[in-house]
Amino acid sequence: MDPSPHSGVRHVIGAAVLGVTVVLWLLSFAGAAGAATHKGSPPKVEKQVIPPPHPFYDQFNSGTANSSKRIFGKNGQLLVYGDTDVMYYLPQVLVKDKTPVALWSLGEQLYAQNCEACHGVDEDGVPPAGTPAVIYPNLVGLGPATYDFWIESGRMPAASTPQTQPMRRPARLNQLQALAISDFLNTKSPQCPFCYAASPLIPNVQDLATANLSDGAALFALNCAACHTITGDGDALAYSTFAPSLRDVPATQVAEALRTGPGDMPVFTGNLTDAQLRDVVAYVTEKIEHPQNPGGLGLGGIGPVAEGFIGLALGVGLLALVGFWIGDRS
Amino acid sequence: MSDHPTEHGPSRTPVPMPTSASWSDPHMQPAARHPAFVERLIGFTFVVGLLSFCAFGAAYWQNWAPWALGLTLGAGMLFVGTGITAWGKYLMPRGPFVEERHVLQSSTQDVEAFTNALVERGATPVKRRKVLGGILGAGMGVFGIVLAFPLLRSLGPLPKNTLATTDWKAGSYLVDQSGNRISQYAYAVGSILTVFPEGWEDQDRGQAVDQTILVHLEAEGPIKGMPAGRSTWTPAGYVAYSKICTHAGCPVGLFERELGLLICPCHQSMFKLAEGAIPIFGPAPRPLPQLPLSIDADGYLYASAGYDQPVGPGYWERP
Numbered sequence: 332m333d334p335s336p337h338s339g340v341r342h343v344i345g346a347a348v349l350g351v352t353v354v355l356w357l358l359s360f361a362g363a364a365g366a367a368t369h370k371g372s373p374p375k376v377e378k379q380v381i382p383p384p385h386p387f388y389d390q391f392n393s394g395t396a397n398s399s400k401r402i403f404g405k406n407g408q409l410l411v412y413g414d415t416d417v418m419y420y421l422p423q424v425l426v427k428d429k430t431p432v433a434l435w436s437l438g439e440q441l442y443a444q445n446c447e448a449c450h451g452v453d454e455d456g457v458p459p460a461g462t463p464a465v466i467y468p469n470l471v472g473l474g475p476a477t478y479d480f481w482i483e484s485g486r487m488p489a490a491s492t493p494q495t496q497p498m499r500r501p502a503r504l505n506q507l508q509a510l511a512i513s514d515f516l517n518t519k520s521p522q523c524p525f526c527y528a529a530s531p532l533i534p535n536v537q538d539l540a541t542a543n544l545s546d547g548a549a550l551f552a553l554n555c556a557a558c559h560t561i562t563g564d565g566d567a568l569a570y571s572t573f574a575p576s577l578r579d580v581p582a583t584q585v586a587e588a589l590r591t592g593p594g595d596m597p598v599f600t601g602n603l604t605d606a607q608l609r610d611v612v613a614y615v616t617e618k619i620e621h622p623q624n625p626g627g628l629g630l631g632g633i634g635p636v637a638e639g640f641i642g643l644a645l646g647v648g649l650l651a652l653v654g655f656w657i658g659d660r661s
Numbered sequence: 662m663s664d665h666p667t668e669h670g671p672s673r674t675p676v677p678m679p680t681s682a683s684w685s686d687p688h689m690q691p692a693a694r695h696p697a698f699v700e701r702l703i704g705f706t707f708v709v710g711l712l713s714f715c716a717f718g719a720a721y722w723q724n725w726a727p728w729a730l731g732l733t734l735g736a737g738m739l740f741v742g743t744g745i746t747a748w749g750k751y752l753m754p755r756g757p758f759v760e761e762r763h764v765l766q767s768s769t770q771d772v773e774a775f776t777n778a779l780v781e782r783g784a785t786p787v788k789r790r791k792v793l794g795g796i797l798g799a800g801m802g803v804f805g806i807v808l809a810f811p812l813l814r815s816l817g818p819l820p821k822n823t824l825a826t827t828d829w830k831a832g833s834y835l836v837d838q839s840g841n842r843i844s845q846y847a848y849a850v851g852s853i854l855t856v857f858p859e860g861w862e863d864q865d866r867g868q869a870v871d872q873t874i875l876v877h878l879e880a881e882g883p884i885k886g887m888p889a890g891r892s893t894w895t896p897a898g899y900v901a902y903s904k905i906c907t908h909a910g911c912p913v914g915l916f917e918r919e920l921g922l923l924i925c926p927c928h929q930s931m932f933k934l935a936e937g938a939i940p941i942f943g944p945a946p947r948p949l950p951q952l953p954l955s956i957d958a959d960g961y962l963y964a965s966a967g968y969d970q971p972v973g974p975g976y977w978e979r980p
Contacts, residue, residue: 395849553838557914557926568915569922569931569942592851595917601848601877627728657746 373435373518375406393604394419394531394590412532416605417586419532422475422514426507431514438515441508445488446470454519472520473591474530478513480587484580495571496594499580531600534586536612547614550607554599555615562632563619568595577619585612692751699751703744710740824976827903828871829952829967833858835875835901843875843962845897852877853916855904858964870972872904873952874923875962876916878934888937894953899962902938902949903972906930910974913949923949946975 394417402411413419423431442454449467451457456469470478481487482504486497504512513533520530552561558574560566565576572595577585589608592598603611622629630637692699717733719725767775835843835856840863843856856875861867878884879898887895894900902923906913911927916934922941923932930943938949950972955965971979 569917569920569924569929572917572920592918595919597853597916597918598849598851601852602854625727627731657750 372432373515393606394534394600394608398605413534414605416537416609418535418537419476420535421532422479422510422517425533426510426514429507434511434514435518437508438511438513441504441512442515445504446512449489454516470516470519472530473516474520474532475510475513475517476531476533476587477591477593478516479509479533480584480591480593482509482512484584496573499575531590534583534590534608536582536586536609539582539609539613539616542609542613544610544614544618546607547610547612548618550603550611551614551619554602555611558596560632560634562622562629562634563615564632577615579620580615582612582616585615689754690751693753696752699747703747703752706740706744706747710737710742710744713737713740825971825980827858827968827972828861828867829858829873829964831964831966833964833967835859835873835954835962835964836862838862845899845956845960845962848877848899850877850880850898851918855914856901870905872912873901874904874913874916875899875901876923876934878921884935886935891937891951891953894951894965896954896956896962899954900934901952901954901964902932902934903952903968905949905973906945907940907947907949907974908943908945 393414396409396412398412398419399414400412400418401409404410408421410421410424411418423434426434429437446454449456449458450470451467454470456467458467481497483502483506485500485502488503489497502509510533551563555563555577558566558568559577560574563577565574567573574596580588586608587593588596589599589603589611599608622632630641713733713736717730717737720729720733836859837843837854837856840859842859843854848854854875856873857867857871861871877898878895878900882896882898883892884895884898884900902913904912904914906925906927908925908930909927911925913923913925913930913932915924915926916922917924921934923934923938924930925932925943925945928944930945931941932938932945932949933941937951940946940948950968950970952968953965954962956962
């Protein structure tokens with residue numbers, strides 16, 4: 332390389348830029364450390380007044396605090412509810428290696444880093460001044476299952492540009508981080524027993540292997556296939572929204588979606604008992620996600636258009652070639 | 662036809678035909694004159710076809726996967742068929758062939774004899790044609806009458822008001838497809854359910870005409886923004902509409918919770934739930950008829966009246 336007369340000046344500038352970058356990088360760590368030692372602590376949970384289970388709890392409010400099994404914490408907080416088919420947990424119960432206070436602090440820090448720019452410092456969907464004026468959802472009172480579903484399915488934190496409907500992608504935050512944010516946001520909700528109908532705790536489907544797949548298939552055809560199609564591949568809906576594919580959704584997220592109704596999806600609390608929920612989850616995770624394709628080739632499962640195209644292009648074309656060969660006078 | 666065959670000898674002489682194709686036959690293909698390779702190739706396809714059929718038998722016997730059945734049977738037919746076609750195409754003499762034959766024109770005697778016979782028996786064939794014609798006419802007449810049956814059948818009995826009414830009456834309890842009544846406390850906001858009038862959930866007419874879509878739209882009722890005169894129809898935030906599309910009668914089963922829309926899967930008609938199901942997109946000409954709801958002392962939903970208009974697509978004389 333031919334040395335230039337200004338190479339010395341260039342080296343000095345390059346070193347300065349490098350130095351400033353390193354200092355800024357180190358400062359960013361210091362900032363993160365400062366956030367990690369935030370002095371915030373979870374608000375004190377007031378004693379909840381939760382009525383005894385309704386006599387018909389197995390028909391009534393299945394998937395809500397009106398369940399046969401309920402476990403309360405020392406301060407009277409409802410930690411776990413459910414029955415033999417599905418149990419619903421507070422995030423802090425699912426995390427074994429962190430104290431509730433540490434989990435809450437981690438959630439507060441992660442919220443500030445990942446969510447606050449859009450959903451606001453009060454979690455109510457009002458972003459800080461200076462950010463684009465787009466309507467962001469109010470997060471208060473949605474329940475841990477909702478928060479966990481959106482984060483663990485990779486839909487949140489959203490891509491930089493607002494989308495009509497966020498799409499499933501590899502999760503940016505791991506499960507512990509998702510549970511931490513869920514725990515933090517849940518303490519912002521007013522405590523009321525039957526709020527759980529619309530804002531359930533995180534469902535954990537028990538004994539998936541013993542579910543009734545036949546009932547699950549019937550319930551899927553009745554409740555899910557209208558939008559997601561009978562093969563579970565999803566379809567377009569109104570105003571650029573769509574029912575997403577169900578091909579790679581973990582069991583917990585299927586249950587969370589059924590109980591919380593993310594986006595335009597209806598809520599299936601009341602419509603499906605916990606036993607029926609387990610049947611549907613088993614059908615989705617076993618049959619929809621592992622289709623058998625008795626014909627040999629699924630063609631994406633998108634219906635008669637793909638099948639007709641293959642039939643015309645390959646089948647009829649091949650038959651025409653054979654016909655030419657047989658009828659040809661050599 | 663002819664009583665004296667020997668008199669027409671010259672026209673009946675068989676044309677001599679070659680008894681077998683010879684190697685020098687000009688119609689033979691090059692492949693047929695030097696058949697070793699082609700024979701082996703065709704033999705190979707037959708063997709593959711044979712093995713495929715054997716494999717199909719084994720697959721059927723052993724209950725293998727459906728694709729194995731299809732693959733082996735298809736391969737067998739394909740290879741055997743290809744072999745047969747190739748055999749006929751490459752190993753056989755190919756045309757065009759010219760076949761010699763006798764003169765087609767009848768002799769003068771034949772023509773005269775036939776004319777005489779026709780004149781002698783002239784009366785009988787005419788009678789026979791009348792009988793045949795009569796039978797044919799009767800058959801066609803019956804056919805025509807039978808064709809008119811659907812037309813005649815559609816003249817009655819009159820449908821009267823069966824198109825205009827459903828089985829929903831004042832006081833009909835809402836039940837799901839299993840016959841369970843609907844409690845206002847059991848369904849979370851954002852739920853959707855297909856309901857029937859109690860007692861009709863397992864009847865064909867109930868399933869067809871009475872199917873109604875129940876949505877828990879808001880936490881508390883009545884819902885604001887409903888059309889005039891319907892302020893009390895939506896207690897506790899529940900709202901119910903006929904599930905039969907007013908365009909072509911499809912089940913309007915797609916509920917978009919955040920948009921507050923019902924969508925028909927057939928032609929994408931969209932109905933706004935909170936405003937009396939007015940159609941905002943698509944070919945549906947009218948809102949879905951709304952069922953007025955009430956709640957009894959125990960919290961169960963029932964219809965405070967039937968539908969105030971015919972459900973489903975339009976028809977002549979629709980009031």
